[in-house]
Amino acid sequence: MSELVKLTKKDFESDQEVRWCPGCGDYSILATVQRFLPSLDIPKENHVVISGIGCSSRFPYYMNTYGFHTIHGRAPALATGVKLVNPDLHVWLITGDGDALSIGGNHFIHLLRRNVDLTVLLFNNRIYGLTKGQYSPTSEVGKKTKSTPYGSVDEPVDPVSLALGAKATFIARASAVDAKGLTAVLEQAAAHKGTSFVEIFQNCNVFNDGAFKDFDERAVRNERQLHVEHGKPLIFGAELDKGIALDGFNPKIVSTKNGSADQILTYDKNSKILAQILASLSFPEFPVPMGVLYQEERSAYDTAVTEQVAQAKQRQGEGKLSDLLNSGDTWTVN
Amino acid sequence: MENTQTERKELVSAAIRFAGDSGDGMQVTGARFTHESARLGNDLATRPDFPAEIRAPAGTIGGVSAFQIHFGSTEVFTAGDDLDALIAMNPAALKANVKDLKQNGILICNTDSFTEKNLIKAHLEENPLDQDAISTKYNLISVPITTLTHEALSELELPKSAIERCKNFFALGIICWMYGRGVKETSEWVERKFKSKPEIAKANKLALEGGMAFAEASEAFSTVFEVPKAKLAQGTYKNITGNQGLAHGLIAASVKAGVPLVYAGYPITPASDILHEISRYKNFGVTTFQAEDEIAACCAAIGASYAGGLGVTGSSGPGILLKQEALALAAVVELPLVVVNVQRAGPSTGMPTKTEQADLLQSLYGRNSDCPVVVLAIASPDDSFDTSYLAAKIALEHMVPVILLSDGYVGNGSQPWLIPDESSLSEISPKFAQTDSAEAFQPYQRDEETLARAWSIPGMKGLEHRVGGLEKQDITGNISYDPDNHQRMTYLRAEKVKRVANTYPKTEVSGADSGELLVVSWGGTHGAVAGAVAEEQKAGRSVSHLHLRYINPLPNDLEQVLSRFKKILVPELNSGQLSLILNAHFDLNLTAYNKVQGQPFKISEIQQQIQNLIR
Ligand SMILES: Cc1ncc(C[n+]2csc(CCOP(=O)(O)OP(=O)(O)O)c2C)c(N)n1
Numbered sequence A: 001m002s003e004l005v006k007l008t009k010k011d012f013e014s015d016q017e018v019r020w021c022p023g024c025g026d027y028s029i030l031a032t033v034q035r036f037l038p039s040l041d042i043p044k045e046n047h048v049v050i051s052g053i054g055c056s057s058r059f060p061y062y063m064n065t066y067g068f069h070t071i072h073g074r075a076p077a078l079a080t081g082v083k084l085v086n087p088d089l090h091v092w093l094i095t096g097d098g099d100a101l102s103i104g105g106n107h108f109i110h111l112l113r114r115n116v117d118l119t120v121l122l123f124n125n126r127i128y129g130l131t132k133g134q135y136s137p138t139s140e141v142g143k144k145t146k147s148t149p150y151g152s153v154d155e156p157v158d159p160v161s162l163a164l165g166a167k168a169t170f171i172a173r174a175s176a177v178d179a180k181g182l183t184a185v186l187e188q189a190a191a192h193k194g195t196s197f198v199e200i201f202q203n204c205n206v207f208n209d210g211a212f213k214d215f216d217e218r219a220v221r222n223e224r225q226l227h228v229e230h231g232k233p234l235i236f237g238a239e240l241d242k243g244i245a246l247d248g249f250n251p252k253i254v255s256t257k258n259g260s261a262d263q264i265l266t267y268d269k270n271s272k273i274l275a276q277i278l279a280s281l282s283f284p285e286f287p288v289p290m291g292v293l294y295q296e297e298r299s300a301y302d303t304a305v306t307e308q309v310a311q312a313k314q315r316q317g318e319g320k321l322s323d324l325l326n327s328g329d330t331w332t333v334n
Numbered sequence B: 001m002e003n004t005q006t007e008r009k010e011l012v013s014a015a016i017r018f019a020g021d022s023g024d025g026m027q028v029t030g031a032r033f034t035h036e037s038a039r040l041g042n043d044l045a046t047r048p049d050f051p052a053e054i055r056a057p058a059g060t061i062g063g064v065s066a067f068q069i070h071f072g073s074t075e076v077f078t079a080g081d082d083l084d085a086l087i088a089m090n091p092a093a094l095k096a097n098v099k100d101l102k103q104n105g106i107l108i109c110n111t112d113s114f115t116e117k118n119l120i121k122a123h124l125e126e127n128p129l130d131q132d133a134i135s136t137k138y139n140l141i142s143v144p145i146t147t148l149t150h151e152a153l154s155e156l157e158l159p160k161s162a163i164e165r166c167k168n169f170f171a172l173g174i175i176c177w178m179y180g181r182g183v184k185e186t187s188e189w190v191e192r193k194f195k196s197k198p199e200i201a202k203a204n205k206l207a208l209e210g211g212m213a214f215a216e217a218s219e220a221f222s223t224v225f226e227v228p229k230a231k232l233a234q235g236t237y238k239n240i241t242g243n244q245g246l247a248h249g250l251i252a253a254s255v256k257a258g259v260p261l262v263y264a265g266y267p268i269t270p271a272s273d274i275l276h277e278i279s280r281y282k283n284f285g286v287t288t289f290q291a292e293d294e295i296a297a298c299c300a301a302i303g304a305s306y307a308g309g310l311g312v313t314g315s316s317g318p319g320i321l322l323k324q325e326a327l328a329l330a331a332v333v334e335l336p337l338v339v340v341n342v343q344r345a346g347p348s349t350g351m352p353t354k355t356e357q358a359d360l361l362q363s364l365y366g367r368n369s370d371c372p373v374v375v376l377a378i379a380s381p382d383d384s385f386d387t388s389y390l391a392a393k394i395a396l397e398h399m400v401p402v403i404l405l406s407d408g409y410v411g412n413g414s415q416p417w418l419i420p421d422e423s424s425l426s427e428i429s430p431k432f433a434q435t436d437s438a439e440a441f442q443p444y445q446r447d448e449e450t451l452a453r454a455w456s457i458p459g460m461k462g463l464e465h466r467v468g469g470l471e472k473q474d475i476t477g478n479i480s481y482d483p484d485n486h487q488r489m490t491y492l493r494a495e496k497v498k499r500v501a502n503t504y505p506k507t508e509v510s511g512a513d514s515g516e517l518l519v520v521s522w523g524g525t526h527g528a529v530a531g532a533v534a535e536e537q538k539a540g541r542s543v544s545h546l547h548l549r550y551i552n553p554l555p556n557d558l559e560q561v562l563s564r565f566k567k568i569l570v571p572e573l574n575s576g577q578l579s580l581i582l583n584a585h586f587d588l589n590l591t592a593y594n595k596v597q598g599q600p601f602k603i604s605e606i607q608q609q610i611q612n613l614i615r
């Protein structure tokens, strides 16, 4: 049995020089993850960090674990293959908004519906960083970039709604600038059996600076974000004086003070309907929901596949090569 | 009723084809006839011809399904050029197939189905059975098969449709009688197959026996053609398709190497059967993954290899294109991977059910930048086990992607396969990294002989390292943009592939070691070329045959072998791809012979080419 040497943040730092732009949001995510991992008490060699392509996808090189920097958009498929051989590995899938939602959109959907047991950290900076600043599938309509000098005209995708539609079993949102909130989400994501999907708002200070500042900066955070907690009322505001209630099927903001407090919804992370309502809240009309937005228990794909193999062995007996070769209609020539 | 004038005639071989509507059970009929012939000891080769449409309207040309078998008392190289006999269950089947029947060949038609309605469906203005063109050119035997099946089954109380579903076995009974083979195996098979439906089992057996009895009694069938058993090597055999053999080879390699097989695919004709076949063997610890697309399938296979499995993905041409980016990743991260390409006629969707061998250049050069991989090609259904086993062995021992080429003709065709003894399979010894080494682990440290890096698998303590598609620094595997390093790594990757040739056996030719003409084949054209060369050698021509299993790297001794012949003939089912490669590498007097019709070569076509080149 492995000796329980307590690991530290340092143990998870590789010897490679970190090459993101100074001030990039990726740094704080890296530091938060490295600080968080020792708490899991999982030997380093059992962590595998797998990424696609993008600034964010350089992440594995900086982690002193097993790491695989794959190709653009395909990390979910590659990670699925890893888990099929060894479901016990702790896999972290690092991806960007372009990587996961554009070129890799198909794999992302199928990863979620299969519920492969791993954690996805989607660094959403609403821009293509590595290719130097084209708009991405999460960029807002009208985004002016090098490839859209007149402004983009296509509607962005909402990662959380997409994940819900793809039947993800764990959906959370966090921000690179809120290490505490991100750590809390990572804890629950790591404990979840199945695909844990975490969207992380990440500022690209070079090509999309301030993308989240309207609701992400410390000064406005409480007022403009809704931190959900299972079993607790959906309240927010600097004074915790506002809550989310329903007007028919539609969400509305009510005050905690004027007698409408009992209308405020209590959060249930297992309710898909509530998650869908939260996903529909659009800023600035509503605060931005953060935290674990949805969770359900469903058998993980890799577990189910491995069980099927084990069952087949039990039912048919461990396969013998000579039986395979001699199966079917055979005849002998003397 | 005994037909007393039965004559017995011995044949060296015969090629026959069962053709009918998709619903007429022609594939089963052919498979059963194949089995009876195999049990009699004939050598044989088969070739199914599936309709292009899934459920084309009954009676139309698009719905014709056929199964061809060539069986003989000497070595059988292909499923046969021209047919000695054709069984046509309806007008469309006759129309689509009769051109392949030899002059005076036996043509058995189910007259009951030559109704006006069916003639219209087959776009025939007149009944061909009434036309001189058919009855004078061929030995036409008209049999009301449907009516006779009803008569044979009259004692059973079955619905009309169930009775008529037995007419293929009535036809099978006729043919088995005609070629002097029994129906015992088939009767037993029927018993097993319809164990839970004794009525149906009985009906099929009655039809089979009815067909035999009818042929025996009928004046029209006066000759029994005997095809004696062939001299086959001793041992246990089974009939195997190329796709099945390939699946068996991969599973065997996984068991021998002690590495779990993960086969990832996305359905595509004609490769899907490999996925179907492997998915049946979960108790061997194999995993199959039907991915969301071919890209995902290839990536999942790479992930599987990264985690210590034998990652294999399979597809056909269009799907292989999608895998190329991932294939290049596998080449750079230097992990084992087998990519199976069961080639079909293209480009684009092309003719999915038809065969071709036109993805050779795609395999060699289909990736960005300098990215050689190992390329092997399967020669025939009975070679598919050995070559796929070898592909897996090379991938695992050399830490390299291997493209394994098959084609629709090989994949769907079948041959008797001499089942190897488990102990005769060569060992497969992947080299794993050492977890207890005193020195720091270097992921790109190489084996001196093969240049393969050691396999270090997540979960191995102390070997944590990063890999990826960015250029690697030699030895450490860290990212490097150093110009000299890039050149060194490009050459190292190429040299690693090249050194695989050091493991090849000596290149053999069949026939004399030197002479006027060498016919060089690769892949599924092996049979036609071997058959043609054997015939021409018998006729006294100075011709030999070299079949290439190893496409990349080419064998080290290939140039020597080629140089001993004055002329080289390269027949291919493409527009000259191997010819291009051979001409690029060697100084040869080479003639290319190319056919791109979606059909395999006929032996006679190759013979003609040989005769054109040498007197
Ligand atoms: C097949 C392929 N197409 C295009 C690219 C170029 N490319 C690299 S990263 C990238 C976009 C990355 O954006 P995102 O996923 O949002 O990551 P970020 O850099 O913003 O972290 C693109 C288009 C590529 N590497 N591979």
Ligand code: SF4
Residues within 6 Å of the ligand: A019, A020, A021, A023, A024, A025, A026, A055, A056, A125, A129, A130, A203, A204, A205, A206, A207
């Ligand atoms: S381009 Fe943007 S996302 Fe990429 S490293 Fe620089 S700041 Fe970060």
Ligand SMILES: [Mg+2]
Residues within 6 Å of the ligand: A054, A096, A097, A098, A123, A124, A125, A126, A127, A128, A129, A136
């Ligand atoms: Mg981005």
